[in-house]
Amino acid sequence: MSIAKEKKPFVIRPGHVDDMLGITELYNDYVTNTIVTFDVEPQTVESRMVWFNNFKATGPHRLVVAEEDGLIVGYASSSLLRPRVAYHTSVESAIYVRRDHTGWGVGRALYTELFSILEQENVHRIYAALAVPNPESVRIHKAFGFKHVGTFHEVGYKFDCYVDVDWYEKGMG
Numbered sequence: 001m002s003i004a005k006e007k008k009p010f011v012i013r014p015g016h017v018d019d020m021l022g023i024t025e026l027y028n029d030y031v032t033n034t035i036v037t038f039d040v041e042p043q044t045v046e047s048r049m050v051w052f053n054n055f056k057a058t059g060p061h062r063l064v065v066a067e068e069d070g071l072i073v074g075y076a077s078s079s080l081l082r083p084r085v086a087y088h089t090s091v092e093s094a095i096y097v098r099r100d101h102t103g104w105g106v107g108r109a110l111y112t113e114l115f116s117i118l119e120q121e122n123v124h125r126i127y128a129a130l131a132v133p134n135p136e137s138v139r140i141h142k143a144f145g146f147k148h149v150g151t152f153h154e155v156g157y158k159f160d161c162y163v164d165v166d167w168y169e170k171g172m173g
Helices: 017-033 045-052 106-118 135-143
Strands: 011-014 062-068 071-080 090-097 125-132 147-158 161-171
Touching: 011 106, 017 045, 017 062, 017 071, 017 090, 062 106, 071 106, 090 106, 106 135, 125 135, 135 161
Parallel strands: 090 125
Antiparallel strands: 011 062, 062 071, 071 090, 125 161, 147 161
């Protein structure tokens, strides 16, 4: 007999520095157990602060988190796609949900909030780079209107195998 886990309510809100321990722990699970990120060593809160400091309260580079009873159960972000100025109306999105919380609507709620925010900013296109296979990520990106635009074949090497990255694109407005 299996016991179903109780779904608890979560809240979506802007991320802040006090979330960094939870964000880092969540991310490190993906680093050490999956191919979905090409980091190969667990990160520290201090090393992730460089990443965190790229997000602002206004503008196209945002971080939103899903919190459940003080636990960070997911986060989504929009960040710089490329450093040259002509790319400034395009962003790269990323989303991570605790693996024990997938299928609970956390990812959908995170992307709904993030994309709602970005509609108010000067964002023309959103891109996502998905290490594959990753059916959950492909599913959510397609659900939000992303279209597959290309594949970088065997661009990463993790866990003794080469990994492809599929690129997805979504227009805004």
